[in-house]
Amino acid sequence: MQPVTNSFLSVVVPLYNEEDNVTLLTHKIHEALVGYNYEIVYVDDFSTDQTKKVVKDLNDQKVALIELKKNYGQSLALAAGIDYANGDYIITMDGDLQNDPSDIPNMLSFAITEEYDLVTGIRQKRKDSLVKKIPSKIANFLVRRVTKLDIKDNGCALKVFTKEIAKGLNLYGEMHRFITLLAHLEGAQIKQVPVKHHARHAGVSKYGLERVFKVVADMMLLLFIRKYFQRPIHLFGIFGVLLIILGVFIESYLLIVKFGFGQDIGTRPLLMFGMMFILGGIQLFTIGIVMELLIRTYYESQSKRPYRIKKISIGDQKVS
Numbered sequence: 470m471q472p473v474t475n476s477f478l479s480v481v482v483p484l485y486n487e488e489d490n491v492t493l494l495t496h497k498i499h500e501a502l503v504g505y506n507y508e509i510v511y512v513d514d515f516s517t518d519q520t521k522k523v524v525k526d527l528n529d530q531k532v533a534l535i536e537l538k539k540n541y542g543q544s545l546a547l548a549a550g551i552d553y554a555n556g557d558y559i560i561t562m563d564g565d566l567q568n569d570p571s572d573i574p575n576m577l578s579f580a581i582t583e584e585y586d587l588v589t590g591i592r593q594k595r596k597d598s599l600v601k602k603i604p605s606k607i608a609n610f611l612v613r614r615v616t617k618l619d620i621k622d623n624g625c626a627l628k629v630f631t632k633e634i635a636k637g638l639n640l641y642g643e644m645h646r647f648i649t650l651l652a653h654l655e656g657a658q659i660k661q662v663p664v665k666h667h668a669r670h671a672g673v674s675k676y677g678l679e680r681v682f683k684v685v686a687d688m689m690l691l692l693f694i695r696k697y698f699q700r701p702i703h704l705f706g707i708f709g710v711l712l713i714i715l716g717v718f719i720e721s722y723l724l725i726v727k728f729g730f731g732q733d734i735g736t737r738p739l740l741m742f743g744m745m746f747i748l749g750g751i752q753l754f755t756i757g758i759v760m761e762l763l764i765r766t767y768y769e770s771q772s773k774r775p776y777r778i779k780k781i782s783i784g785d786q787k788v789s
Contacts, residue, residue, distance in 0.1 A: 471504070473578045478507035479556030480573075483546035487564040488519040489671035494566055495527060501570035508533060511564075512550040515540040528785045536779040545776045547648075548640040553781070559635040561628050561648075567596070568627040569665040576629045579660050586634045586657035589649050590625040590664035597666075612650065620649050620661065627664055630657075705757030712750030719743030 480498055484491060491511070498509055512535045513521050524534045535549055551559055558580060562568040568590070576588040595602060605624045612623050623646060634657045638648065653659060720743040723734045734740055781789045 473574060474558070474581050475506065476557040476581075477555060478502065478505055478558050478560060478577075479510055479550075479554030480507060480560045480562065480570075481510045481512070481547065481550035481554055482562055482564045483512045483514055483543050483550065484516060484520050484524075484564040485514045485540070485543075485546075486516045486518045486520060488516070488523050490564055490566050491520060491523050492527065494564060494570075495529065495532060497566070498570045498573075499531075501573050505574075507531065508555065510535065510550045510554055512546040513537065514542070514546040525782065525785055530784045533781060533783045533788075535781050538777040538779045541776050544640045544645040547645050548638075549776050549778060551635050551638070551640075554632075554635070557632050559630045559632060561626060561630070561635075563626040565669050566671075567667050567669055568625075569667060572627060572662075572664040573629070576627070576662055576664070579662060580629045580631065583660065584658070585660040586631045587649065587652045588629040588660045588662060589620070589622070590627040591622045591661050592625050592666040593663045595666050596668035608646070612647070616650055618650055618653055620659070622661075623647065623649055625664065701760035702757035705753045705760065709750040709752070709754030709757060712746045712753065714750075716743045716746030716748075716750060719746065 480502075482494070487494075495509065509529075509532045511524050511532060513524070515537050521534065521536060524532065533553065535553055537546065537549060541549075547561060551561075558577065560573055560576075562570070572590065576590070579585055579588045597605075605622075609621065609623050613619055626645075628648070630652070634652050634655060637655050638651050640648070640651075644651065649659065719739055723737065723740055723743065726732045727734045778789075780787055
């Protein structure tokens with residue numbers, strides 16, 4: 470099959486304890502990208518097995534290995550790989566051989582001929598256990614309902630990005646689950662295509678039912694950040710002002726009762742509630758101001774990356 474582009478490609482794959490998969494995965498990527506100009510960027514997320522050694526023993530000049538200094542999780546491993554990648558198109562996938570590299574050329578053709586910024590896979594006939602499928606379905610449903618973005622399979626790691634969109638993503642924490650949503654919020658034009666899915670070749674899955682709770686927590690954080698990150702005073706300030714107004718209204722009412730009707734208000738719980746609302750409102754408003762200052766500091770120091778690289782090697786040669 471003729472290559473659909475002469476552009477340089479980067480295949481970014483986070484690895485954690487995938488010593489039994491990485492050799493076959495490398496072979497399959499090479500098979501799928503015959504005729505293409507590409508690099509494979511493996512990011513070892515501080516594996517405790519022989520993953521790093523297996524990659525180095527490949528002695529493959531198309532393979533770059535990034536070794537992280539500790540286990541940062543999949544999001545920051547992806548971020549490190551994307552930051553390093555030199556490709557005009559950046560392809561992400563998992564290292565467990567459940568994604569099929571043979572789907573990459575078809576996805577690339579959509580990205581190039583139809584000018585999509587992101588082409589993401591929809592896994593067909595998933596070979597996962599119910600322990601993985603059920604949380605995934607719940608998570609996809611929640612994301613669609615809350616964000617109104619109709620992505621059928623947010624958990625599919627096989628994606629093709631343009632360089633501009635991929636490098637503009639700010640991945641941290643566990644945000645790799647919402648990478649499609651992040652791209653959408655950056656203005657990406659997105660295409661969904663069916664892709665193959667295989668049973669795990671070797672190793673143990675790192676996912677369980679607790680993933681649902683992590684997804685809900687991360688989604689709430691993401692929505693807060695995307696809506697109020699650049700203007701936290703609009704959230705905390707508004708609630709603060711409303712509480713202050715409510716407190717002042719209560720205290721004004723009590724003053725009228727005290728001086729207009731001569732009633733004792735010293736023992737009324739409403740007096741304490743009014744004071745609490747005023748003080749709470751002042752605190753929220755103050756938090757909004759402090760967060761505004763922190764955001765300014767954040768933007769001024771964005772050049773600092775949230776991960777640390779131990780070393781980078783290509784083939785068997787250390788490059789940094």
